[in-house]
Amino acid sequence: MARLTDDDIGAALGGRLPGWSFDGSTIRKEFSFKGFTSAVAFVERLVEPANAVRHHPDLEIHFNRVVVTLSTHDEGGVTEKDLALARTIEGMVEP
Numbered sequence: 001m002a003r004l005t006d007d008d009i010g011a012a013l014g015g016r017l018p019g020w021s022f023d024g025s026t027i028r029k030e031f032s033f034k035g036f037t038s039a040v041a042f043v044e045r046l047v048e049p050a051n052a053v054r055h056h057p058d059l060e061i062h063f064n065r066v067v068v069t070l071s072t073h074d075e076g077g078v079t080e081k082d083l084a085l086a087r088t089i090e091g092m093v094e095p
Contacts, residue, residue: 001079
């Protein structure tokens with residue numbers, strides 16, 4: 001899967017992926033929760049969809065926050081695979 005252009009990534013983030021940012025080689029978003037248990041539960045919900053597509057995010061857990069970072073390492077940047085997983089993750093966030 002080919003690396004996307006900065007314009008393609010910007011357009012995708014501005015559309016269906018609010019709150020995600022692009023740093024030149026990854027996309028990332030910080031999610032906030034009520035506490036540690038909720039943050040860890042969110043990470044646990046990510047396991048199945050990530051395994052299903054064989055594409056795994058980098059995760060940081062900070063008590064009530066989870067930072068999700070996506071990049072296709074084999075391509076050296078962001079691909080459609082990253083955007084697709086980001087859209088899936090957005091659909092998993094409980095209000």
